[in-house]
Amino acid sequence: xxxxxxxxxxxxxxxxxxxxxxxxxxxxxxxxxxxxxxxxxxxxxxxxxxxxxxxxxxxxxxxxxxxxxxxxxxxxxxxxxxxxxxxxxxxxxxxxxxxxxxxxxxxxxxxxxxxxxxxxxxxxxxxxxxxxxxxxxxxxxxxxxxxxxxxxxxxxxxxxxxxxxxxxxxxxxxxxxxxxxxxxxxxxxxxxxxxxxxxxxxxxxxxxxxxxxxxxx
Numbered sequence: 001x002x003x004x005x006x007x008x009x010x011x012x013x014x015x016x017x018x019x020x021x022x023x024x025x026x027x028x029x030x031x032x033x034x035x036x037x038x039x040x041x042x043x044x045x046x047x048x049x050x051x052x053x054x055x056x057x058x059x060x061x062x063x064x065x066x067x068x069x070x071x072x073x074x075x076x077x078x079x080x081x082x083x084x085x086x087x088x089x090x091x092x093x094x095x096x097x098x099x100x101x102x103x104x105x106x107x108x109x110x111x112x113x114x115x116x117x118x119x120x121x122x123x124x125x126x127x128x129x130x131x132x133x134x135x136x137x138x139x140x141x142x143x144x145x146x147x148x149x150x151x152x153x154x155x156x157x158x159x160x161x162x163x164x165x166x167x168x169x170x171x172x173x174x175x176x177x178x179x180x181x182x183x184x185x186x187x188x189x190x191x192x193x194x195x196x197x198x199x200x201x202x203x204x205x206x207x208x209x210x211x212x213x214x215x216x217x
Contacts, residue, residue, distance in 0.1 A: 002180065002211045003027045003187040005062060005155065006204055009036075009195035013044040018051035020201040021194065022059060025208025028187065030062040032195065073103045083150070144183040156180050157189035160207060164197040169206055177207055181214040 005028040006021050029048055031041050052059050074097035081099055091107040147154040159176050163169055194200040
């Protein structure tokens with residue numbers, strides 16, 4: 001079943017709200033390190049532990065670490081990558097993108113690799129497909145299908161943006177969530193909707209209900 005990821009923040013970091021989100025269907029808690037101090041997030045994590053213990057609901061933790069955005073620079077609309085193949089990333093944006101070579105907009109990748117190498121074997125790194133262009137309906141369906149066929153996890157976000165300030169979803173939003181479930185999305189990520197939204201618990205509950213109604217075993 002499609003999981004619900006809730007981003008914890010100012011409006012959703014108390015034990016009471018976290019507990020309510022867990023009971024409403026949240027099964028993954030995201031910590032967005034692009035803002036807030038480590039101490040701030042540590043307090044939120046402790047609140048999550050208390051909420052998990054009191055509700056007896058399991059909840060995974062996802063970290064969105066701060067860092068430079070790395071974008072592929074290409075004029076090609078679609079690039080097919082080969083399974084188990086090698087891809088070279090280069091800061092030389094004059095080169096043409098292909099399935100073996102991807103020009104990127106960031107020149108400090110070697111230093112980033114040195115930092116990550118200290119944390120362990122990079123071959124164990126799990127890659128998620130984070131799809132934000134939900135307006136491009138066919139692209140979303142194609143990307144989810146390819147992830148499913150390749151056995152790769154995906155996280156779909158920016159689906160219920162309108163619920164950041166509204167209690168109820170629009171018909172279009174409800175349809176987007178239903179389509180994500182029917183297309184086999186592994187998880188729906190709630191960002192601003194739970195981070196700073198006015199109705200974090202109600203948002204989780206609404207998305208959970210739509211997921212349950214459209215889940216096909």
